[in-house]
Amino acid sequence: MNCCRFASILIVATAAALAQVPASAQTDDSRPTPPASIKSFDLTAIDKTADPCTDFYQYACGNWVKNNPIPADQVRWARSFSMLGERNRYLLWQELDAAAKDPKTPLETQYGDYFAACMNTDLVEKKGLEPLDPALKRIANLSDAHHLATLIGELASEGDPAPLFRFGVQQDEKDSSKQIAGIGQAGLSLPDRDYYIVDSKRFDAIREQYVEHVTRMFTLAGDSPELAAKEAAFVMEIETALAKASTSRTDMREPENRYHIYSVADFEKLTPDFDFAVYFKDIKVGHFDTLNVATPSFFKAVNELIASEPVDAWKSYFRWHTIHGSADSLPRAFFDENFAFFGKTLQGQKEPTPRWKQCTAATDRALGEAVGQDWVKQNFPPAAKASMDQLVAALEKSLGDDIGTLPWMSDATKKAAEEKLAMIRNKIGYPEKWRDYSALKVKRDDLIGNVHRNAVFARNYDLNKLGKPVDEKEWGMTPPTVNAYYDASMNDINFPAGILQPPFFDFTIDPAVNFGGIGVVIGHEMTHGFDDEGSKYDGKGNLREWQTPEDRKAFTERTDCEVAEYSGFEAAAAHDDAPAQHLNGKLTLGENTADNGGLRIAYLALLDTLAAEGKTINDKIDGYTEAQRYFIGFAQVWCQNQTEQSARQSALTDPHSPGRWRTNGAVQNFDEFGKAFGCTKGQPMYPVNSCRVW
Ligand SMILES: [Zn+2]
Numbered sequence: 001m002n003c004c005r006f007a008s009i010l011i012v013a014t015a016a017a018l019a020q021v022p023a024s025a026q027t028d029d030s031r032p033t034p035p036a037s038i039k040s041f042d043l044t045a046i047d048k049t050a051d052p053c054t055d056f057y058q059y060a061c062g063n064w065v066k067n068n069p070i071p072a073d074q075v076r077w078a079r080s081f082s083m084l085g086e087r088n089r090y091l092l093w094q095e096l097d098a099a100a101k102d103p104k105t106p107l108e109t110q111y112g113d114y115f116a117a118c119m120n121t122d123l124v125e126k127k128g129l130e131p132l133d134p135a136l137k138r139i140a141n142l143s144d145a146h147h148l149a150t151l152i153g154e155l156a157s158e159g160d161p162a163p164l165f166r167f168g169v170q171q172d173e174k175d176s177s178k179q180i181a182g183i184g185q186a187g188l189s190l191p192d193r194d195y196y197i198v199d200s201k202r203f204d205a206i207r208e209q210y211v212e213h214v215t216r217m218f219t220l221a222g223d224s225p226e227l228a229a230k231e232a233a234f235v236m237e238i239e240t241a242l243a244k245a246s247t248s249r250t251d252m253r254e255p256e257n258r259y260h261i262y263s264v265a266d267f268e269k270l271t272p273d274f275d276f277a278v279y280f281k282d283i284k285v286g287h288f289d290t291l292n293v294a295t296p297s298f299f300k301a302v303n304e305l306i307a308s309e310p311v312d313a314w315k316s317y318f319r320w321h322t323i324h325g326s327a328d329s330l331p332r333a334f335f336d337e338n339f340a341f342f343g344k345t346l347q348g349q350k351e352p353t354p355r356w357k358q359c360t361a362a363t364d365r366a367l368g369e370a371v372g373q374d375w376v377k378q379n380f381p382p383a384a385k386a387s388m389d390q391l392v393a394a395l396e397k398s399l400g401d402d403i404g405t406l407p408w409m410s411d412a413t414k415k416a417a418e419e420k421l422a423m424i425r426n427k428i429g430y431p432e433k434w435r436d437y438s439a440l441k442v443k444r445d446d447l448i449g450n451v452h453r454n455a456v457f458a459r460n461y462d463l464n465k466l467g468k469p470v471d472e473k474e475w476g477m478t479p480p481t482v483n484a485y486y487d488a489s490m491n492d493i494n495f496p497a498g499i500l501q502p503p504f505f506d507f508t509i510d511p512a513v514n515f516g517g518i519g520v521v522i523g524h525e526m527t528h529g530f531d532d533e534g535s536k537y538d539g540k541g542n543l544r545e546w547q548t549p550e551d552r553k554a555f556t557e558r559t560d561c562e563v564a565e566y567s568g569f570e571a572a573a574a575h576d577d578a579p580a581q582h583l584n585g586k587l588t589l590g591e592n593t594a595d596n597g598g599l600r601i602a603y604l605a606l607l608d609t610l611a612a613e614g615k616t617i618n619d620k621i622d623g624y625t626e627a628q629r630y631f632i633g634f635a636q637v638w639c640q641n642q643t644e645q646s647a648r649q650s651a652l653t654d655p656h657s658p659g660r661w662r663t664n665g666a667v668q669n670f671d672e673f674g675k676a677f678g679c680t681k682g683q684p685m686y687p688v689n690s691c692r693v694w
Contacts, residue, residue, distance in 0.1 A: 032093055032356050035086045038079070040506040041513045041633055043622065045079070053679035053686060057663040060635030070641045072351035075343075076650075078640035078659060080503050080517075081482050088379075088480045088498050093360045095374055108374075110437060111367045113444040118329075118359035124447060125331045129221060131448035132322055132330075135160040139318045145306045148314060149275040153282025155318070156459070159452030161325030163187045163318070164242075164302065167283070169465040170292065171489040173259045176541035179465045181285065183267075184258070184294035187242045189235075189324060191346070192653045196243035202578045202648075206346070211236050213341035217323055220333050231316035238309060238317045245301030249653065250587045255488075255536050255543050258294040267291060271299050273306040285463045328358060329448050348643030366454040368478025369435040372497075376430045376479050380497035387507070388428045388500060391514070391605075392493075395522045396421065398604035399597075402694060408554045416538075416546040417530065423539030424529055425472065425492040429500065430479040435461075484521055486528035486594075489541040493525040503637065511609050512626040516633025519602035520595075527597030527694055531590040532559045559589055561691035565669075566592050569661040571651035572644050581651045583661065591656045592665060597694035599634060599666045606630055617676075627676035635663045 047062025061079070070077040099112030100119070117123075129136075135155055142151055148164075156162040163186060170182040190196060190210060195203060211232045218228035251257050268276055270293070293299060306314075323330070327338035335352070343349040364371055403409070403417045440457040442450050465471075472490065477483055480498040487494070499505075505518040528534045535555065538544045547555060567585030574580040585592075610617060610626060617627045624632065638659035642650070647658060657665060667673040667685055674686025682688055 032090055032354070035083065035090050038083045038087070038503045040503040040509045040517065041629065042079075042503075042636055045636055045639060046632070052677045053674065053683040055664065056631070056635060056667050056673070056677075056685050057638070057660045060632050060663065061639035061659070064636070064639040065641055068639075068641060070643060073349065073353050073357070075347040075349045075646035076640060076642040078638070080637045080639075082640075084499070084501060084503070085482045087501075088482060089357055089360050091379060092364060092371060092375055092480050093356055095371060095378075096360055096363055097356075107370050107437075110440070110442050111363055111371050113442045114367055114450055115359055115363045116444050117442070117447040117450055118362055119355060120445070120447070121332075121355065123445060124329065127448075128331055129323075131446075132160075132326060134158065135322045136319060139315055139322065142311060142315050142318075145309065145311050145314050146273055146275075148306060149277075149279040150282070151318065153279040155322075156279075157282045157284070157456070159455035161321050163321040163325075165299070167279075167285075168459075168462045171470060171541065172261075172292070173255055173489065173537075173543040176489045176491075177470060179468055179470060181288045181291035181466060182294065183291060183299070185242075185246045185298040187321075188239055188246070189321075190239070191649050193243040193246045193248065194652050196240045200578075205577075207236070209341065209345055213337065213345075214320060214324075216337050217320070217327075217334065220337060221319075221323055231319065234309075234313035234316035235320045238305065238313055241301065241305055241309075242298075245298045247295045247298065249655075250584060252294075253533050253587070253590065253655070255533065258292075259543065260293045260296050261290050262293045262296070263290050264288065267293055267299075270296060271303040273303050283459065283463070286466045288466060326448055326451070328362075329451060346645060347649060348645035362451075364478050364480060366450070366458075367437055367440075368480075369431060369475075370437050372430060372479030373434055376497050380429050380479070380500065383507075384497075384500050384505070385429050388495065388505070388518075389426075391519060392426050392428070392522055394605040394609060395519060395526060395601055396424075398601040398608070399523070399526050399694075401604060402597075402601050406694070408551075408558070410548055410551050413547045413551040420491070420529060420539040420546070421526070423491055424526060425490070427473075427475065427492055427494045429495070429497045431475045432473050484525050486525045486534065487541075488529070488534050488537040491529060491537065491539055491541045493522070493528075495522070495525075510621055510626070510629065511613075512606060512621075512629040513633035515602045515606040515609070516630040516635075517637055519605060520598040520634050520637070523598030523601040523605075524594040525598075526601070527594040528590065530597070530694055531593040532556075533590045555693065558691065558693045559593065562592050562596070562669075562693065563589055565691050566657060566661065566665055569657065569665065571658055572647045578648070581648045583651055583657055587655055588657050592662075593693050595657075595662050595666045596669050596692070599670055600694065602634075603630060603670070603672055625676065627672065631667060631673055631676060635667075638663045 042064065045061055045064035047058055050058040050062050052059040064079055068077060068079070074082065076082065096111060096115040099108040100116040103109040103112045135158065138151060138154055152162045152164060166184045166186045168182060169179050172178040172180045188196070195206060214232035214235050215228045218231050219225055223231065247257060262270070323334070324338070327334050339352045343352060399421055400418060403414055403421065406414065441453055475494060476485060476487065477494060477496045479496050481496040482498045484493070484495045484499055499521065500518065503517060504521060505514060535547070536543055536545070538546050545552065563585035565585070566583050566588055569583045570580050571583055572581040607617060615626065618625050621629060640659040642658065650658065656662070664685065668687055669690040669692055671686070674681070674683070679686035
């Protein structure tokens with residue numbers, strides 16, 4: 001696991017939600033039904049009563065939004081990401097279910113057993129809290145807060161949740177050829193620091209409900225109600241202090257804010273009350289003299305907390321994280337209580353995720369490149385990779401053309417941008433070399449043991465990179481994932497096989513729809529190399545300015561335009577209990593820039609492709625011109641419904657704008673849209689003044 005690598009992903013994957021919202025422990029819902037196929041271009045989704053020049057999202061998605069309520073086990077339901085995610089998960093489940101029943105290879109035995117252990121809820125009930133006993137005993141024996149390093153080191157070495165901070169290996173931001181140690185802030189249970197520190201009626205209520213939830217979890221673990229209440233108060237006290245010491249998500253987007261190289265000796269001086277030497281020894285990391293301390297002020301605050309908080313407070317904090325961190329692998333009573341707060345209250349999810357979905361996702365997370373090997377054989381034909389290579393080449397050419405014609409950029413900076421573009425590496429489908437899982441022991445009757453051994457395996461894999469050359473062929477997503485990412489230190493774009501399918505990518509449909517789907521996705525990832533964050537790295541992945549000061553100033557004026565534009569968009573409307581929630585234009589700036597750039601360069605690539613085929617952008621299919629089909633295809637990627645709770649949470653934590661604004665924000669900045677739909681200059685989707693970066 002990379003503790004601090006910067007990667008811009010296309011959308012926050014459902015895996016994150018699944019990790020936080022465990023599945024039902026019921027066994028009666030564990031047989032899935034095959035999901036419906038997804039149309040790449042859906043005429044029935046269109047709301048013809050809406051004016052595309054006023055609200056294009058409503059036009060392209062209105063009927064879909066009306067007719068596709070959020071399933072009870074989801075908090076966000078998107079026409080592309082969620083539906084394709086469901087399909088991929090179902091196909092993966094078929095493979096896991098077959099491997100669990102009748103494995104044909106050692107690898108199938110390994111992932112079949114992992115899945116089977118997760119599905120065995122009877123055994124989970126029978127074992128109760130017993131699998132956590134060793135960790136809970138260690139915590140109970142803590143006699144002095146100055147021994148915290150020993151405790152965390154021992155917990156981590158056993159694979160138990162070890163909160164408070166994240167430690168791992170990362171590429172050096174200023175010399176990407178080096179893999180160095182890095183440490184960063186962590187240790188909260190609620191979704192963001194704002195949940196602890198913002199003073200509002202809504203957050204007051206959430207905090208109160210959180211403390212009640214923590215109290216109930218402690219009583220389920222056998223503590224008296226009085227003790228449980230005291231412990232929950234300690235948990236809230238420590239997490240609130242950590243939240244106050246944490247740097248905000250928005251500030252963390254600035255690379256210089258998370259880059260502070262310390263000698264080990266100086267770092268130890270920063271935290272004299274936490275014996276990091278003991279911790280490093282316990283987790284068996286190799287020798288290093290310097291490390292990146294992402295947020296030094298956080299560690300200074302942790303050190304002060306060690307001195308000021310009583311040992312009982314720390315014991316409560318670690319006891320909580322041990323139970324909470326395993327809640328999805330514990331008996332039904334824990335599972336239900338965890339879902340009631342983290343699923344229902346926080347996110348508005350009506351029903352728990354079915355067990356089969358949770359176990360499929362968990363197996364994919366743990367053994368992704370084992371299950372992925374068989375999955376791609378079934379689901380990713382060589383022809384798909386060849387088509388993607390062509391599409392990526394077409395988009396690279398368009399971005400190059402676009403850079404060449406930018407009116408505000410000097411020739412020197414254009415040259416530097418083109419050099420960076422030429423150095424972007426493309427990874428498509430799945431890894432050339434699969435990860436070796438032979439050192440991971442999986443037992444069919446030991447769910448929590450498997451989770452712990454996997455945590456140790458993953459950490460060892462990560463720590464083993466220290467001081468070694470960077471593996472450019474490594475992937476940060478598993479093959480069935482419906483997502484894509486750009487990695488600034490690697491300067492590469494990555495498209496897992498999972499996203500290279502309808503509705504993003506369809507062999508049977510006209511190029512306009514494919515360019516509006518996967519074409520914009522490719523353009524989006526490429527543009528990340530040039531957004532407010534990615535543009536601070538050069539072609540080698542090093543944090544180094546390559547724009548002239550004048551160009552950087554002009555660039556920032558343009559990104560400021562997008563910050564103001566998107567900050568004006570509303571994620572949730574005001575009502576009696578909460579004020580309106582606007583988007584954070586600074587948090588979402590990189591993604592919005594990537595959306596805008598992707599929409600423009602995929603359109604340019606479509607023009608080239610049509611010209612090569614002797615067609616024009618005004619040719620019609622099913623009553624829509626190629627240009628209109630391109631924009632509708634793009635918008636229909638983003639049709640979605642989301643619970644209000646989840647929409648409010650996303651606005652604070654998700655660097656991506658919601659579907660409505662990913663669509664309308666991008667089209668209103670691109671004049672070709674207004675022309676395609678015959679809009680009048682000055683209408684909302686064809687404004688007189690708009691923003692443009694790339
Ligand atoms: Zn992105």
